[in-house]
Amino acid sequence: MRLLSLLLTVSLTLALAYYIYIPLPDAIQQPWKLMMLNAYLRTSQSFTKNLDLFCYFVRFKTVISIYAGAVPGVKVSDITFAGIPVRVYEPPAGGEGHLRRGLMYFHGGGWGSYDITNRMVSDELNTVVVSVEYRLYPDAHFPVPYLDCLAAAKHFLSPEVLAKYSIDPDRVAVAGDSAGGNLAAAVITQGNTKCSF
Template sequence: MARNDPLIISMLAETNPQSQSFTKNLDLFCYFVRFKTVIRAVPGVKVSDITFAGIPVRVYEPPAGGEGHLRRGLMYFHGGGWAFGTTSESLIGSYDITNRMVSDELNTVVVSVEYRLYPDAHFPVPYLDCLAAAKHFLSPEVLAKYSIDPDRVAVAGDSAGGNLAAAVAQEVNGKAIFCIMSVKFSVQALIYPVLQALDFNTPSYLQNQYIPLLYRTNMIQFWLQYLNIDLSLMPEFFVNNHSALQHSSLTPELRSRLDWNVLLTQKYKKNYNPVIVEKGSEGFLKKVPSLLDVRAVPLLAGPEVLAKCPRAYILTCEHDVLRDDGLMYARRLQDAGVAVTSDHYEDGFHGCFSLTSWPLEFDVGKRALRSYLNWLQNNL
């Protein structure tokens, strides 16, 4: 942290996510962060709030004009557990600053999507919002309007936004229904993405269950809210009852696609053992089919879909419950023949990518952001 501000210290002193004061403190803290970061916006970038296919978006156009030469394009989906965040603000930082930097430094037209959030929307609404905006963005007419090179268009997102970016990339690049589209994504950048909801006992979920800024309890709750599952069923998810062996719809083939005992190296498996339940809640997956829907759970996609996905940058952090989601997806993409840059931060934690300026300023966040920018510079 760059400053020993007493207000920040007092608001962060309460770190128990079960505390009644936690939400109140978090809201106050986020308001303070947004107030302080708004003055650090990158000048020169033209910002427009418009709609793509009826979906609100914020478009960032670089200072250099598009006349006579083509620019990069990038569509960004923000994080926040499908419940928080906007095109400009995260819970803890500013997407606006990051998107302005990408636009300015990389001469890129960035489109940040304002998809609908919980409690007003559940799956598949946020996904469909993002897909509709992506299809509009990739149309030849829109690319020409913004002078974007159709061979240099990326999709990116962090956390829940990484989930949406992965799912949209699979749909646009990997599904036969979109084969008629002349333009597809050339690269994808996933920042500590959340990719599966069938195993909340992976090594990273257990190792980091009490590590801020994303607790295991909170991530399970985000999933239940997104999939419109009664929160009273949360205990079932803690012990993997929802993915017990008795569920015939979760076939051995599907289980292999998120088998961390195979997909992770020993460095990340450590001394943890898989939590496999023989008999769980009867008929659970039939009642909640979205748990097996690849549009919500991209890690379950088949190899034939993954093989068509664009080359990927996947950022993971050691102190993050979602670490193994990203590592497993990187492995599965590589096994399918996709070029993957796996960027892991041993000192990283969930949310660090957004913590790059005062009042919350971490060296690991700055390194992660710079790595993301460099990868886009060299690959997009």
């Protein structure tokens, strides 16, 4: 048993020394500090990459489980509002004769999928959600994204569109995250609109 412990300790020490050691020029003072820093940075980088892979895996499993049946019945349509591409999420039919809530949603400017979130909001809150696909940087510079969102919002708030989707004009909200949150605040400020949910 002692021999096995000694052999394991020697093996781990040699493996650690092999991992830490890098050949350096003789002129470098305190080469072990540089080697330790290099080993630390390589370890941190490997840990970060593996953590990213783990997070992507968890996100993928979540998306698959939600698509597997957690949001049935939400009708999704890709259309345009005033020439701006939008995706409309309509909750399952129910409560005939009652007007529903409306939500204009501006996603963040980075990479990401908001489809699952919008489906869940539409279903759980009996809300018509409109996600605006405004043009993004670097292809479009300010104020193009803002103008896209403003045009889509004005179209959405027209009496014809509100009637088409059975939306109560007094229960319309505007929301967004990251860059979309900034756009939502700018659209609300421009319209001087009272929004309640």
